[in-house]
Amino acid sequence: MAVSQLVGARVQRREDPRLITGHGHYTDDGEPRGCTALQVVRSPHPHALIRSLDTARAVAAPGVLRVLVGADFRAVLRGTMPVTPSFVADKRQVPERFPIADREVVYQGEPVAVVVALSRTAAADAAELVDVDYEPLQAVVDPDRALEADSARTHAGAPDNVCWDVTYTGGDVAAAFAEAEVVIRERIGQQRLAPTAMEPRVVIAEPDPYGGRLTIRLGSQNPHFIRLFVSQALGMAETQVRVVSRDVGGGFGCKISPYPEDYLVPAAARLLGRPVRWVETRSEAMVGTSHGRGQVYDVEVAAKRDGTLLGMRLTQILDVGAYCGTFGAFQAVAVYMAPGAYRWRGVEGRTVGVLTNKVPTDPYRGAGRPEGTHLVERMVDRLAGELGMDPAEVRRRNFAEAFPFTNPFGLVYDSGDYGRTLARALDLVDYPALRHRQAALRLQGRYLGIGLSTYVEICGLGPSAATAAATGGIALVEGAQVRVFPTGSVAVYVGTHAQGQGHDTTFAQIAAATLGIPIEQVELHHGDTDEGTGFGYGTYGSRSLSVGGMAIRGATIKVVEKARRLAAHLLEADEADVIFEGGRFAVRGSPAASRSFAEVALAAYGPDLPHGMEQGLEAVHYFDPANFVWPFGAHVCVAEVDAETGQVTIDRYVAVDDCGTVVNPMIVDGQIQGGIAQGIAQALFEEVVYDPDSGQLRTGTLLDYLVPTMSELPVPELSRTVTPSPINALGVKGVGEAGTIAASAAVINAVSDALQPFGIRHVDMPASPDRLWRLIQEARRP
Amino acid sequence: MGERVTMTINGMSHEDEVEPRTLLVHHLRETVGLTGTHVGCDTSQCGACTVLLDGDAVKSCTVLAVQADGAAITTIEGMARGDELHPLQQAFWDEHGLQCGYCTPGFIMTAAKLLSDNPNPTDDEIKIGLEGNLCRCTGYVNILKAVRTASRRMLSGSTAASASARSSE
Ligand code: FES
Ligand code: FES
DSSP: OOGGGOTTOOOOOSSHHHHHTTOOOBGGGOOOTTOEEEEEEEOSSSSEEEEEEEOHHHHTSTTEEEEEEHHHHHTTOOSOOOOOOTTOOOOSOOOOOOSSOSSEEOSTTOEEEEEEESSHHHHHHHHTTOEEEEEEOOOOOOHHHHTSTTOOOSSTTOSOSEEEEEEEEEEOHHHHHHTOSEEEEEEEEEEEEOOOOSSOOEEEEEEOTTTOOEEEEEOOSOHHHHHHHHHHHHTOOGGGEEEEOOBOSOOTTTTTSOOHHHHHHHHHHHHHTSOEEEEOOHHHHHHHSOBEEEEEEEEEEEEOTTSOEEEEEEEEEEEEESSOOTTGGGGGHHHHHTTTTBOOSEEEEEEEEEEOSSOOBOOOTTTTHHHHHHHHHHHHHHHHHHHTOOHHHHHHHHBOOSSSEEOTTSOEEOOOOHHHHHHHHHHHHTHHHHHHHHHHHHHTTOEEEEEEEEEEOOBSOOOHHHHHHHHTSOOOOEEEEEEEOTTSOEEEEESOOOSSSOHHHHHHHHHHHHHTSOGGGEEEEOSBTTSSSSOOOOSOTTOIIIIIIHHHHHHHHHHHHHHHHHHHHHHTSOGGGEEEETTEEEETTEEEEEEEHHHHHHHHTSSOOOTTOOSOOEEEEEEOOSSOBOOEEEEEEEEEEOTTTOOEEEEEEEEEEEOBSOSOHHHHHHHHHHHHHHHHHHHHTOOOOBOTTTOOBSOOSTTTSOOOOGGGSOOOEEEEOOOOOTTSTTOBOOOTTHHHHHHHHHHHHHHHHHTGGGTOOOOOSSOOHHHHHHHHHHHHOO | OOEEEEEEETTEEEEEEEOTTOBHHHIIIIISOOTTSOOOOSSSOSOTTEEEETTEEEETTSSBGGGGTTOEEEOGGGSSBTTBOOHHHHHHHHTTOOSSOSSHHHHHHHHHHHHHHOSSOOHHHHHHHTTTOOOSSSTTHHHHHHHHHHHHHHHHTOOOHHHHHHHHO
């Protein structure tokens, strides 16, 4: 394929040959020589005081090398685990979190001791012998209840359970409500979810016996942040710590923040002077790996009788868990995104972060945007129902139309054409015919629903001025380094890190296209902090292409510019007359005299350079975008509810997405498909459940936590429009989260629409047969 | 305390000493060094650990290594013939049937058994056949496609359709 057509081409993934043959390199696949096994002893209680902890029996068990408790780690780990502002700078209280508890445990699964032994089985056996005497305390489980004055405290002695309580106002909300002809209210839940990447977490730490350095291997979405956090805690220079993350078996947000084990395993390795490995079991993942969502919203919307939206007031109650997640407050972005794709006079959103005795919540695919979208898309449908209008019509009437468009909170949507994606989606399902069919089926006592979701999302973190406030200092830009070797092959290093998104392929497409060389000559490197730029910012928030891809593009352009100067010298031409086309530098007007990219690369390492030019052909570029990017789209779900069983069957799922310029359509479709699956999973199946009284996790395995199988998910029909982003030269936006952001609203709008004849106006998630059956029974009761 | 077990793994005979409680998946990964078989759960729900044991697809986290004494085992590493991928591997590549790839070996092994029992399955038969495997990335859409494609190619005896497809696209 011509290099010039690489961007936009369905290039097959370069990572696949190793992954389909069993030669991927996930963290647990490589074991250092002499590696020991670490087992974490975890609290079985959601809330308790540790009266005493006796390790004697465990220490004496066969194969045990050391048993370490809080005090051992306090001697070698400084500070507490990081909590970034994540756009909520004013926090009322942030409980200090040390990676291991030594006095009070505040969630089930919190580490209280670790056993290091010669083998995994020896470590696991000995862990059972650690005797901990707990004094159980009342657990705080329900966030609403947690806010009442007489509630128990998540942390004994705390003044209350409020982590933050902040209100944002955009536009004139009072005027909007004063003008209202109709006001509708709803309480909308967002159940806790477990991200459930198929590869559990694994940490291997290996002290270098010669130089004093430490290598930490783990599956991470942002290895550089792990290096930063863990090196500081260990009191080591960043140069002394190498973090390596090779193939990662899924992330979805749960491999962004550092975890207790990310500190405990390296600290143990240093204490023992030996390599140490910890492998999470799925049961440990359910209690110990961050959850997502866990919110409830009280919302009211003011509108005119003709369907014009005026104002919205909402309160987000966010179940923070026992500690504030490193990026947990980012989920409050739901408030900023609650205006959705529409024009409003004013929106006011209050976010309250509530501490509970559960594992912390942190970003999970979409992180705040699925919640904001679900909220506004549900309310638009509720309004349509209230006014007896078609939900598509209410949307059309209120869409933001002129771009750039500033939402009530001052966020500037870069480009869009919301009417077009909706029109395309409605066409694809033949909307008028579908509404007729719905009416006809209702007469037969069958309940078909049609659900729309016309989402817009913020991604591409991000502009330095805005994102430094998210981390508390480091701006979330991206860096890339391009090195051209004498034979013309090219190594590209980037600070993002894929967990299945296919960056080896997409990024190589971008580099090869700019350099005018076959993709085979480009090798992509990421995930190893010893390589590439001084810092890397990671992969989350659908940022990698629009920020990392642009960094790669910038670095390759610098390389081409130097090569052009050198080529002009070699061709004895004026630099301005040298053109670069099809991988060759030629003098305009005399194509016979030309040099290939590889020839120029070789010359760059030779003696004959233009005056003042240094040897070598390499460049570093950091890209700082001027704004976020704003993908959008329209999804339609057609679903039937069996009124006798409550079972939902999705008949059709149509998605029209616009993520700007598409680099690799195959990968983009795959991201949308996977994203939709997770949105449907939330809408219909998944929920983390804690016992409301004891606080014990009830969904502790994949038997109880219902990740959908192949039989339970539809095959969505995909289409796209392309509205390039004006924010970057590639015109790209992002696509990793779009499907998830859109899907839960589409499904629940369909289910709610189906149940309209019963007078049911809103359905919470998951819309399980059990929940729907109860709702229908209640509605039928005279 | 160890017991001697002998298995033929991907056509090669392996004799090792194992602890009675060692799971087959750990034996394969840690003793034999075949790390393409993955572990995704501890309640036999995910199927990431699926291998062929005497021709049957089994979740190797549910089998003790000693139970597999004398058995013939095929893991994902044993599916390709030299450089020639198994039609399922090729189809997963061609159809973008994987993202993070963690579940993929398990899906390929389960699908291999499915296609050997039923070379021309319907979509519903594929879905039921692969119900014991979880994928968190793909939404299963392209896994379904990949199994269909592999089935079609295996029936028509063409496995190389993709090499040309790759360069022309
Ligand atoms: S590891 Fe999950 S089924 Fe075997
Ligand atoms: S490809 Fe990631 S779990 Fe299936």
